[in-house]
Amino acid sequence: MIRLILAQASGAAPADWVLFFGHFHPLIVHLPIGFLLIAGLLELDRLTRRNSVSSHTITLILFWSAVSATMACIAGYMLSLGGGYEADTLNTHKWEGIGVAVFAWIAWAVKSENLDRIIPFAQVVYLPALGISLLLLLAAGHLGGNLTHGSDYLTQYMPPPLRTLAGVPPKAPVFKAEPITDVNQAMVYQQIVNPILQTRCVQCHNARKSKGGLRMDTPDMLQKGWEDGPVFVAGKATASELIKVCLLPEDDDHHMPPKGKTQLQEEQIALLTWWIDQGAPFNKKVSELKVNDAIRPVLASLTGGGPVEAGTAVAATSRTDGPAPMSPMLTMKVPAANPTVIEELRKAGLLVLPLSKEQNQLEVSAVNARNFNDTQAALLPKVSNQLVWLKLGDTDISDAALAQVAKLKNLQKLHLEQTNVTDAGLKQLKGLTNLEYLNLYGTAVTDAGLADLAALKNLKTVYLWQTRVTEQGLAALKKNRPDLDVIGGINEQEVAAFSKASLPETKEGEPKKN
Structure with a gap:
């Protein structure tokens, strides 16, 4: 099994079975967290209150904490082969996880007196080993949360006084789309495309969390693309990754947004397709682009009322997913x-x-x-x-x-x-x-x-x-x-x-x- 896992690291595509077992990492990783915390609390209780806790009990807990930490490391490595994680954070998280497993094994070996037979006075490293494993556990857990939810996951809703005490920067303002009163004069990217990206894509593709090396929070980053090239081809929506991944079945691993996230509506995909087909401009108004009959009612629905130019006028409606309400x-x-x-x-x-x-x-x-x-x-x-x-x-x-x-x-x-x-x-x-x-x-x-x-x-x-x-x-x-x-x-x-x-x-x- 280890040989097969190492083969995946040589650059070949990860097999489905590798990713399958890798997806158990979030489940397995909770086991060493629980075992190590229990072991630490029992030792703290023994030291502070002089309570007699069975040495065999703590030894058993440490053994399973070491075993589960090792399993979590293997599953985590398998999961990482699927890609889509920030490289530096992932590498630090990986070594912290390995450290948890190593020091958990050391703590178990000392507590079970197996190490005393080889190294005299090994008992003196027991508490430091247990303490280091707990500190690494907290650090690895924090970075694991960053990888999954973004670097501001713990601080996103932190009240201002606590932010000041912790030295955390002020909370970033919540994105608010500019209201559109006259769709013909609306800036296509700023008022139509960007709000779609901000509400559906930027959560996973921003300055703090850029899955696949892609950021979509600014025009420059969007044009830069991801680790494998551009995400859109101006003038060719059906050849653009941005549209392709939205059209894949929702249970496909490459579908975006991922299954479980709020999905793009049909009208939003239509707007992105239209924008790319029109050359993906970042500084043009609706009135400067070609508006066909298919996109006209969708554009009209973005306003509180009023027709869309470049053809037969279409009044707006409170719904966004239907044809022209004049029908x-x-x-x-x-x-x-x-x-x-x-x-x-x-x-x-x-x-x-x-x-x-x-x-x-x-x-x-x-x-x-x-x-x-x-x-x-x-x-x-x-x-x-x-x-x-x-x-x-x-x-x-x-x-x-x-x-x-x-x-x-x-x-x-x-x-x-x-x-x-x-x-x-x-x-x-x-x-x-x-x-x-x-x-x-x-x-x-x-x-x-x-x-x-x-x-x-x-x-x-x-x-x-x-x-x-x-x-x-x-x-x-x-x-x-x-x-x-x-x-x-x-x-x-x-x-x-x-x-x-x-x-x-x-x-x-x-x-x-x-």
Whole structure:
């Protein structure tokens, strides 16, 4: 086993089993913390109150503290092979952890009288060894917290008086985005892009904690990129790491933000994509860039009201994830949905949300119902008059469910990303004459399915990231529908290249994980 671990240190990519056991480090590391603290408290009690504590008890505790500290060191080393940690802090943390294990073994050897047989007067080093192991434990624990949570984790919320006493610098001001009153005059990076980065990315990529050598807290650092190069290619969003990692499945090790962190919203990804496609400018206003129909409603939603220039004006809405609110589907008069039917939908795990207090239009979302399936889809037509936004992404539905979706005559927005739908399912959607937005990211749709999309005359935006669509198919679709905004369109070959590109090469040419 040790030979295999050392092989990983030679520059080869860490095997999955190495990272698997490495992820047990945060669990194992709590064992030596508990054992050593108990041993230290028992010895302190014995010295101060002269209480008789069984020598065998302390010896046993020290033995397991040494064993668990050693296991924590091995697991910690495995975890470090995955990369993404500040090098100097990691190196100091590593040696402090090794020191804890070494002095714990020394303390155990002396306490168990094994060392007395070899070294006379070995008992005199017992208390110093135990004390050093405890001090190193505190230091290693502090740096471990810094590696995981950032260097200011313990002091982030420290009150000002304590900061003064401890000599800690004043708390950094909380980031506040500049309000946008006129989106046309908004500075694209400063008022639109930077707030997204500050709230979703800077927590792990800042001056105190720069995973992968990447900082995103300033324009200069963002342009500098990470340890393997730039994070964006101006003018080419789909070739940019910044966008690629956001589009990976959430359980992928390279997905950003990491699983468990607050994820980027679809509209935020769209804004970042648009900014990069426009050349990633840091000093331009919205009015100086090209604004297409896909991004116009997203930009409009950033303001308290007002149209967006460079095309048909779009009024703002309090929601940020829908198409233009001027659509007749959002203002037409429809009867209220049957409360019994609403309850049925909710029992199936669906969220049923009104789009406004004044109208009866509904959004139905399966965000909390990942097991939603074709059979349950039969509930949807019961609100066919009211349902205008439907989110079935990342559920168990297939083409069979689209037979029910096709009955939703007022449907304007449809999410089918990362489902089992195919070209056969798209054929059933030809009757959705009011559909304006369709997300097919991560599905098995091919060029044949695009031909059916061309027949949806009101369709304005379609997402085709990581589908089986080819460049030829996209070209044909754009020729038939030049008014249609197609976002993405990465085919299988590009996905393979994309995945490979996201893994930097070692000197030997073998990809390694970060």
